[in-house]
Amino acid sequence: MARTARLAVHLAARLRRWTPAILVANVVAQIGIIVTGGAVRLTGSGLGCSTWPECEPGRFTPAFHEATTLHPYIEFGNRTLTGALGVIGLAVLVVMISDTSRTWRYRLLGLVPGLGVIAQAVIGGVVVLLDLHPGWVSLHFGVSGALVAMSLYLLHRSGEGDGAPRVVVPAPTRVLSVVLGALTAVIVVLGVLTTGAGPHSGDAEVGYRLALDPAAMSMAHAAAVWTFLAALAAYLVVLHRAGGGHTDGMFRARRAAWLLVAITFAQGAIGYVQYFTGLPILLVGLHMLGAGLLIAGATRVFLTTRIR
Template identity: 65%
Template sequence: MWRSTHAVLAWLRRHSVLVLTANLVGQIGIIVTGGAVRLTRSGLGCSTWPQCEPGQFTAAIHPETSYHQYIEFGNRTLTGVLSVVAILVLLVVRTAPGRSRAYRLLGLVPIVGVAAQAVIGGVIVLLHLHPGWVSLHFAVSGALVAASLYLLHRHGEGDGPPVSVVGPRVRALAWALAGLTVMVVVLGVITTGAGPHSGDETVGYRFTVDPALVSKWHAAAVWAFVAVLAAFLFVVHRSPDAGAAAGPAAPARVAVVRRAAWLLLAITLLQGVIGYVQYFTGLPILLVGLHMLGAALLIAGTTRVVLTTRVR
């Protein structure tokens, strides 16, 4: 028994990056499947929680069965897969030799997050898709994407105190990007909840706000994000103090920051194109779903930019 446990832990340590990457991909994937539940109005495809139907955990099959049950049950199934991955992450992080207590505590985040999401999902079903809880569900998923990328990044670092590799202006712009990302995502959630894809067949608009107005606020936040990102790229390429804190390794370390910022710009531009096309084409479900995927990638990309501005 001890040898089997030792072999499993040894395998996990050898494939730790794979496990942590799978966790990040899974956290992004659950946003996509959760979006499918909302966009197809399958939020009550399973009538109860934690069971899908009274007396059984799987979707009920009968002549009146619709695809809604399978979509919601599929999302619940992915939550189960994420739970297994979260346990593996916990084992990888908690058994990592020579790592700090702070790093080991990070291993609890995925499993606690998945458990919290399961409870929130259950409350959503029991409260018949209360819009506030639906929005919280997405917000927690976004936070878990950021936390999962942070965990993957920290795995490849040491445990010393963080040391900046860029000047103060670049750091300030990076944190401004993080703040604007939160604003963009929150306004995007409100925009979706105020529009025709709010997730309920009987209540078309879950948030009683003007969808055209809130979409303009959302677009304004995106443009502010683009402006700050452009300033970030300009400063990190042109400012003489861009790598002032990096010492002799400045060129290589600042190059990592630049690559992360250019990738974030690509994600942002693609997300903007999808956003405007979906707005002017009547919000087709496929594009709205891609926009939700883009939101997850935007969160990950911004987190990556912030993390590359310092090393341990």
């Protein structure tokens, strides 16, 4: 037993050399699962696998036959990425919980990705068993968004110390960073509701899954985006008028803010183009990718307002 324990400690120590790469992979995979989940929804493949956790009764993989469509393989691909996320989540747990140089508060954060994968697997099973109930489909996406934010937080924290955080931006800017985070959540929720009210709700037989006016939801979503842009502009003005422009903390805060500007404008452009071109599937899929990047960008802005 002692030899096995020593071997486990040795392997964990070697794996910790890859901590930054593992945490980056976790962020990428969490955003990737949004994209593959979007592909499932956009192609109406939510019931491509008829049961859960198996794909077909007695099989964990799709059954190939003459009448096979792409739907089972799209759904199976999304489930496969969930499995990959589970492996990454296990690696995150090992490298973080075994790092005895850090506090327990930091080390326990390593549980988050794995617990998130378990929660998403259960929600995905409920979605299938309830024939793509729109409420559960929306929850599926919401949890993915939260996991993107938490994964970005883990990556950021791994490069910090364990001391108390110290704010490096003016107080109004710190408040605006919180407002930006809240508005990001509003934008994502309204985006999910807009999709659920439109033709890409995930059900090939029903034109919508939520009894909402798609045009009204689109306008509400756009209004939230414009409000977000106004708050982001105010954040940049206050940030650039502040002193300390050459310190590392202010430089990182400004760089994160301008990156969020780029993501927001790209996401807004895609949103308007898809709206006026009849919601082509490819653009809607890119918009979902943009949602994941927007969540990560807004989280990064908040985190760069303080240092440890």
